[in-house]
Amino acid sequence: MTIIKDFLLQITFIVIPIFIYYTFTYERVKCERNRVVIMSVLWGISIILCMSFPVVFGQNARLELRVIPLLFGTLYGGFWPGLFLSALIILYRLSFGVDIGFYNTLLVLIFSLPVIMFFQKSFARLKKDKRVKLAVGLAFYYCLIGLTFLGILRGFSIDHLIVPVIHLIFVVIVIWCFIMLIEAIREIHQLRLEMQNSEKLRVISELTSVFAHEIRNPMQVVRGFLQLLNEPGLSDKKKEYIQLSIEELDRSNQIINDLLSFGKPTINNNERIEVGYQLQRVVNIIQSYTQNANVMLKTDIFDNCWIYANIQKLNQCLINILKNAIESMPNGGVVWLTCNRTDDGYIKINIKDEGIGMTKEQIDRLGSPYYSLKESGTGLGMMVSYQIIHSFNGKIQVYSEKDKGTEFIILLPQIM
Structure with a gap:
């Protein structure tokens, strides 16, 4: 029962940063750099908590989900958050002492972080389904590297490898659940923005259909009289003023044409x-x-x-x-x-x-x-x-x- 509580506690350490970021930060903080900094801090706290309260098997076996904050922070934040979170893992793990676990952590990061960084830009461009597959694949790779190095350092025996195998399976399942959750939240946010833009377009469409033609009619009259005034014999200064007035009227007319493209019904002549x-x-x-x-x-x-x-x-x-x-x-x-x-x-x-x-x-x-x-x-x-x-x-x-x-x-x- 204690192990289940520890697992749930690890999951809670990951849920809380997601909740805080997407509830209080994602829509309210407009500067992308500030959002990345906040995201990095939240995932950093999550890593420290996960490493501080691990799931303990017996006397020497420890299991924690620090890979999930590291992976999410790198994939959604980029190079510098990934570097910051990796350094945080190494420094905090060093505080527990230099042992086989520390060397395993260091080797896993050295061999897995460049791979995660390599796929980060591709991750940003992919659709939802492919993002989920890529994140799960990278999590599997990270845990597999950890399992391999642990086997090299401690020996390939069932007693030494059973916990890393459980860790691998659990991490892959949790990563899949949380990446689906994050992508769903981001999709809802995007739909909300599109609805807001659609409402703005609807208002513009109604306004332009009422006012655009009425504004353009007197403008055409003014332009016509300006052309009549632009006769030979006028001073260069007056000609310049008349020409500038005509150009500005033409520019205003072009703006109205752009507005009318929203106000008029679309004709399906594809x-x-x-x-x-x-x-x-x-x-x-x-x-x-x-x-x-x-x-x-x-x-x-x-x-x-x-x-x-x-x-x-x-x-x-x-x-x-x-x-x-x-x-x-x-x-x-x-x-x-x-x-x-x-x-x-x-x-x-x-x-x-x-x-x-x-x-x-x-x-x-x-x-x-x-x-x-x-x-x-x-x-x-x-x-x-x-x-x-x-x-x-x-x-x-x-x-x-x-x-x-x-x-x-x-x-x-x-x-x-």
Whole structure:
């Protein structure tokens, strides 16, 4: 009975950090760096508690679940939290004395941590089901390494290996349960954000359908009279003012057009199109813009990439993203544009630049109403692009690093 209580206590040490983080931190702390620090501290406390109150078998056998906080902290936090938690394990284990257990802990971390670090970036990009499989596989690998080194240090006998085998089975089961729990919480959080964005879109749609046309009508009248005033014989200063007024009216009109794209009902006029051909057309359209910005476009486009979509909307989306990529490089650079087929039935379009990059918080806000990183931007272009891709039953994934560039991955369902 005591062993069961100890097992439940170990599980409690893992549940509490998950509860605290996702209840009080995940949604309230907006800065990603602060969230990672809080996560690392919570998992660090969990590791210390797990190691302080182990499940004891007899006199020498100890079993604890420190691998679970270490694994979760590394997979969800990244390199530095993983390094911090590993150092914490080594230092705290050292306080118990230098024995076979300490050497086993050290060797296991040396051989398992690089593997966990290697798969961490892949873990961040995977879907829920594959994340669960990867986490369970890494936990199995960690415990298997521990079992192997323990056998080498103490000898391969049933008495010495029975506890590590129990530990392996128990850790794999607990990891599976907790990774499912965490992914479910994250999925609920994402659905809540999408519902909030949907509500914002609904409000924008209602407002634009009522006001957009009424605002544009007097603007067109003003623009017409300004053009009439712009006659030969005016001073250069007056001509400059008139031209600036016309340009600002045109810019305001473009903003209204973007707003109307949300307010008007979507017409389902999709057709079977070849993505490679459309990408090449977009490249030709935007070529002059890239030359003026001292930007080079490099393409790697596969043929026979067929999707079911609207040509005009797809081109509008691609041009919006390409323009953002170009404008993110004020000193010039290279934009890579690739298109190929994936094994899971999607057409994958990659747009990658060498621009200023974005933080995790900025990526999370992309596509939100009126959010833009440009001083004169409205954010409506990117918002329209997200809506277009979703209307094609596609997905957009964004990966970016500050001062190193941004990569947009567009996944669209493939048809034969």
